[in-house]
Amino acid sequence: MTKRREFLKKTAFSSAGITIGGLGFSAKSYASIIGSNERINLAQIGIRNQGTVHINNYCNLKDSHNVVLKVLCDTDEALFDSKSRIVADKTGTRPELEWDIRKVLENKEIDAVSMATPNHWHALGTVWACQAGKHVYVEKPASHNLWEGRKMVEAAQKTGLTVQVGLTNRAYNNVREAMQFLHEGGIGKLYMARALTYKLRNSYGTAKDSKPPANFHYDLWLGPAPYRPYNEKRSHYNWHWFWDTGNGDSGNTGTHQLDIARWGLQKHEHPETIYSMGGLYGFNQDECQPDNCTPGTMVYGDVETYGHDKSMQETPNIQTALFKYEDGTLLEYEARGRYTNQEGSDGREVGNLFYGSEGWLEIAGNSWRAFHQGESQPFASSKDSSSEQEATLFSNFIESIRSGNQKLLQCDMREGFYSSALPLLANISYRVKRELKFMGDYEKFANDSEADTLLSRIYREPYSIPIPL
CATH class of the missing domain: 3.30.360.10 (Dihydrodipicolinate Reductase; domain 2)
Structure with a gap:
């Protein structure tokens, strides 16, 4: 299964037509190749405050949804020890640590990213992630301004990736x-x-x-x-x-x-x-x-x-x-x-x-x-x-990725954008x-x-x- 998945990933990336701004490589969505039982490797972008909520939720899904919180990323390295300890205590495995989102998006092993950054990073992080072939969970508000919110909708539509906005009441x-x-x-x-x-x-x-x-x-x-x-x-x-x-x-x-x-x-x-x-x-x-x-x-x-x-x-x-x-x-x-x-x-x-x-x-x-x-x-x-x-909404995000069915999303990018x-x-x-x-x-x-x-x-x-x- 692992060899088959790597082959499909390489095939998808080699046939890509979307260039990631500033990252220097091309990518294409491979949402459809994640099987019903395959592990989903996740990167958490932003690990302070609300990011900790994300961390705890994904750790709780480790067994029921076969999710691995593989990378924690934040521009403040002072957070790394305490937040990685949460993952280790809950899952038994310490995550990789990275302060530059661009390096996370270059990591071919990452299937999805969860964004809990300040608002002004939501749109750029989401667009870059979509162009890198990563599914995205992005905190509310979806964007810092209206124009970039529309670009997020377009990126989700163009790539066919799962993009969930964190309006949790849904x-x-x-x-x-x-x-x-x-x-x-x-x-x-x-x-x-x-x-x-x-x-x-x-x-x-x-x-x-x-x-x-x-x-x-x-x-x-x-x-x-x-x-x-x-x-x-x-x-x-x-x-x-x-x-x-x-x-x-x-x-x-x-x-x-x-x-x-x-x-x-x-x-x-x-x-x-x-x-x-x-x-x-x-x-x-x-x-x-x-x-x-x-x-x-x-x-x-x-x-x-x-x-x-x-x-x-x-x-x-x-x-x-x-x-x-x-x-x-x-x-x-x-x-x-x-x-x-x-x-x-x-x-x-x-x-x-x-x-x-x-x-x-x-x-x-x-x-x-x-x-x-x-x-x-x-x-x-x-x-x-x-x-x-x-x-x-976190479990719904993972289930939607695994099924490849965008209609399962309880708050897709378009709904999140209008709100x-x-x-x-x-x-x-x-x-x-x-x-x-x-x-x-x-x-x-x-x-x-x-x-x-x-x-x-x-x-x-x-x-x-x-x-x-």
């Missing part, structure tokens, strides 16, 4: 049940959905530019983003709050909830009108003095926050957005990053609300409840699934400070060249999307 049984309930008219004809992300975030603080830590390959970490001197407040995890590398809370937690909203509304298209406003609220504008600075508190992401102290953050911590589709259907989004009340019947901080002609429905996590007209008690709800062992486009469009409206008309068929704004410039970016060579694909 795998939850109760969420899927809620979607079926809505689509079958459970609360009548839907006219509006709301996506909520109320997550208290204190100031991430300020810092002076400095030298990057030893063994942190900062230039490669920046990749497609403009060059800036290293600053710890723009680096690990904090990259979320800067336009060069992240998309704020709307592109972070918000993408998950916007995906559920669009899914429930059955909108397989872009909105026609977008309007978003907000700002950075609740933080001091002046630098603190040594005697009154707030002591740092370690939070998720292994970074510190500092109460109300001044922040370098660029993205808003309070944001509302309204999307209107061609048929008049509304989708609302709201992020509240300061102290707030909750919404829904039982207090929802992160979740979704749907409104129909006959009632409303709420989703929070892996549960849902529906209310008839103005009644206060639900007439339909999810079952308790706490004791169930649910499939995950990821929503926060990207909202952020453009927020940044230009006006309502925008979007021509979905062309993926351009109507008579607005300033807004159009934010649909893409100027890429820093050699980290640009190869055109043509």
Whole structure:
């Protein structure tokens, strides 16, 4: 079997017609040659925070899905020891370690890559991986800007590879049940959905530019983003709050909830009108003095926050957005990053609300409840699934690779692109400070060249999307 597979791999590569930008070799998809029982060799790209979630999930699939986490890759070599130890403890085998994604993609033994990098690397990493003949699991939002998201869709279509976007709610049984309930008219004809992300975030603080830590390959970490001197407040995890590398809370937690909203509304298209406003609220504008600075508190992401102290953050911590589709259907989004009340019947901080002609429905996590007209008690709800062992988007990814059936994917690249486009469009409206008309068929704004410039970016060579694909 091994010799046969190597022969087929070599045949596929020798007949390839796709050149990988900057990698210097050609490749072609060999998805169809992975047999039902063959091992799938995986490389994890990005191993901090969410990358650790990926690592644990794939290690758990070692026996049931015959997956080997063969390579861990990250630009920060300081992570290598602790993360490789997780793999060794769970699987009995230490993975190979690499800091340069390009070398991983040159490795012919790798069948698939899982991307948990900062947002600004999602598109380039996915396109390069597709051109190297690797299947891809890519975190949300699928892309950092809308243009490159479309190129990811094209790369997936052209190569025929399995590309899954990490919108994990798509795998939850109760969420899927809620979607079926809505689509079958459970609360009548839907006219509006709301996506909520109320997550208290204190100031991430300020810092002076400095030298990057030893063994942190900062230039490669920046990749497609403009060059800036290293600053710890723009680096690990904090990259979320800067336009060069992240998309704020709307592109972070918000993408998950916007995906559920669009899914429930059955909108397989872009909105026609977008309007978003907000700002950075609740933080001091002046630098603190040594005697009154707030002591740092370690939070998720292994970074510190500092109460109300001044922040370098660029993205808003309070944001509302309204999307209107061609048929008049509304989708609302709201992020509240300061102290707030909750919404829904039982207090929802992160979740979704749907409104129909006959009632409303709420989703929070892996549960849902529906209310008839103005009644206060639900007439339909999810079952308790706490004791169930649910499939995950990670297992669905592996199963789709092995079957060669793209229809099995619970969140393919196209679906992930349309959901990821929503926060990207909202952020453009927020940044230009006006309502925008979007021509979905062309993926351009109507008579607005300033807004159009934010649909893409100027890429820093050699980290640009190869055109043509």
